[in-house]
Amino acid sequence: xxxxxxxxxxxxxxxxxxxxxxxxxxxxxxxxxxxxxxxxxxxxxxxxxxxxxxxxxxxxxxxxxxxxxxxxxxxxxxxxxxxxxxxxxxxxxxxxxxxxxxxxxxxxxxxxxxxxxxxxxxxxxxxxxxxxxxxxxxxxxxxxxxxxxxxxxxxxxxxxxxxxxxxxxxxxxxxxxxxxxxxxxxxxxxxxxxxxxxxxxxxxxxxxxxxxxxxxxxxxxxxxxx
Amino acid sequence: xxxxxxxxxxxxxxxxxxxxxxxxxxxxxxxxxxxxxxxxxxxxxxxxxxxxxxxxxxxxxxxxxxxxxxxxxxxxxxxxxxxxxxxxxxxxxxxxxxxxxxxxxxxxxxxxxxxxxxxxxxxxxxxxxxxxxxxxxxxxxxxxxxxxxxxxxxxxxxxxxxxxxxxxxxxxxxxxxxxxxxxxxxxxxxxxxxxxxxxxxxxxxxxxxxxxxxxxxxxxxxxxxxxxxxxxxxxxxxxxxxxxxxxxx
Numbered sequence: 001x002x003x004x005x006x007x008x009x010x011x012x013x014x015x016x017x018x019x020x021x022x023x024x025x026x027x028x029x030x031x032x033x034x035x036x037x038x039x040x041x042x043x044x045x046x047x048x049x050x051x052x053x054x055x056x057x058x059x060x061x062x063x064x065x066x067x068x069x070x071x072x073x074x075x076x077x078x079x080x081x082x083x084x085x086x087x088x089x090x091x092x093x094x095x096x097x098x099x100x101x102x103x104x105x106x107x108x109x110x111x112x113x114x115x116x117x118x119x120x121x122x123x124x125x126x127x128x129x130x131x132x133x134x135x136x137x138x139x140x141x142x143x144x145x146x147x148x149x150x151x152x153x154x155x156x157x158x159x160x161x162x163x164x165x166x167x168x169x170x171x172x173x174x175x176x177x178x179x180x181x182x183x184x185x186x187x188x189x190x191x192x193x194x195x196x197x198x199x200x201x202x203x204x205x206x207x208x209x210x211x212x213x214x215x216x217x218x219x220x221x222x223x224x225x226x
Numbered sequence: 227x228x229x230x231x232x233x234x235x236x237x238x239x240x241x242x243x244x245x246x247x248x249x250x251x252x253x254x255x256x257x258x259x260x261x262x263x264x265x266x267x268x269x270x271x272x273x274x275x276x277x278x279x280x281x282x283x284x285x286x287x288x289x290x291x292x293x294x295x296x297x298x299x300x301x302x303x304x305x306x307x308x309x310x311x312x313x314x315x316x317x318x319x320x321x322x323x324x325x326x327x328x329x330x331x332x333x334x335x336x337x338x339x340x341x342x343x344x345x346x347x348x349x350x351x352x353x354x355x356x357x358x359x360x361x362x363x364x365x366x367x368x369x370x371x372x373x374x375x376x377x378x379x380x381x382x383x384x385x386x387x388x389x390x391x392x393x394x395x396x397x398x399x400x401x402x403x404x405x406x407x408x409x410x411x412x413x414x415x416x417x418x419x420x421x422x423x424x425x426x427x428x429x430x431x432x433x434x435x436x437x438x439x440x441x442x443x444x445x446x447x448x449x450x451x452x453x454x455x456x457x458x459x460x461x462x463x464x465x466x467x468x469x470x471x472x473x474x475x
Contacts, residue, residue, distance in 0.1 A: 097355030
């Protein structure tokens with residue numbers, strides 16, 4: 001019980017003018033677990049991640065995170081400090097002019113001093129092989145580098161859980177391999193959304209399929225169309 | 227699309243504290259904007275050219291930047307004297323070319339060029355992000371600073387989105403013309419850009435919330451003024467005061 005980080009119980013969600021994307025979904029994420037999340041486009045994978053950090057609220061069901069039920073905005077502000085969400089499009093994630101400011105944005109919001117934030121930035125960029133990128137202009141980076149810097153912005157908050165929304169989308173083989181190596185070595189629980197079974201097979205400990213608004217176990221070894 | 231190529235060079239001006247450059251550029255621009263004589267803007271152009279030389283700006287690239295504005299000013303020089311009253315310099319048939327109108331257009335042109343050259347020499351020689359941070363340190367309202375920084379950050383993204391939409395139109399053989407279909411299509415393009423910009427702004431807000439944003443930005447960049455900066459500000463303000471005295475004399 002004490003290892004359980006995230007728990008969704010009977011969670012449902014429907015967009016106001018769309019169909020129901022989640023219906024009675026149950027999901028648990030325990031410490032050390034890396035869960036792959038697959039499913040068709042528009043199936044609700046991103047919605048599920050956004051629900052976990054409270055960017056949208058579920059219409060039914062209960063969400064527990066880090067040992068407590070979470071319902072209100074202050075509850076979810078706490079969740080976001082411990083569950084880092086990587087957005088699908090790095091241009092949504094990187095909004096500061098320079099890399100150092102973007103990576104330091106989260107730690108500064110969490111109350112770190114400028115010097116502490118700078119030290120965290122240096123360590124995080126080192127970890128991702130981005131040393132020397134501090135003063136680079138974010139919008140001038142390549143997609144691969146933007147993706148790595150986006151990951152740095154999330155890791156700089158020193159989260160317990162990573163929620164990664166298609167971290168491999170649009171990357172070349174070399175950058176994808178680099179991201180696989182980095183993620184595989186991180187001692188964090190993760191939920192990773194991807195359409196690539198080979199990518200997920202290298203990182204995750206289990207996978208689930210979100211289809212027709214419900215979750216079911218998914219075997220990454222079997223040739224099942226996603 | 228966001229071009230800050232002048233900031234990549236190195237010169238005495240580049241090494242000055244950005245805050246000092248902003249203060250001087252602003253004070254100089256205000257003086258030039260309110261000047262009514264022709265002498266002060268003329269000296270202003272000379273001073274601005276000096277600043278440009280000190281910033282070692284490439285002549286051709288700077289001239290290219292000024293060309294657009296000067297085309298407009300040329301139109302002003304041609305047409306303003308034709309509609310202004312006062313004694314004529316010369317006549318073309320029934321139309322008189324007013325001396326007062328010509329002087330007025332010349333004043334506007336000189337003021338405009340002096341301000342543009344000063345801003346090019348002092349402000350475009352710093353990265354746009356540095357400009358934003360320096361403005362923040364000069365106590366400009368935070369909302370304006372962040373509006374500026376967000377614009378710089380996302381204008382490129384919107385430009386690429388616009389280019390993508392235009393390409394999508396082009397590959398389906400769209401040829402713009404002066405017809406209702408073209409206007410409707412351009413309307414779709416503008417509408418789609420607005421919708422996408424709105425959607426993106428919502429996603430960015432979500433990304434900021436996910437990283438603990440609670441309405442306050444923390445500035446990480448700090449500047450230190452050196453003796454050289456103090457000398458630069460004092461010397462520049464002296465020149466500005468002398469010009470102001472010449473203006474009110």
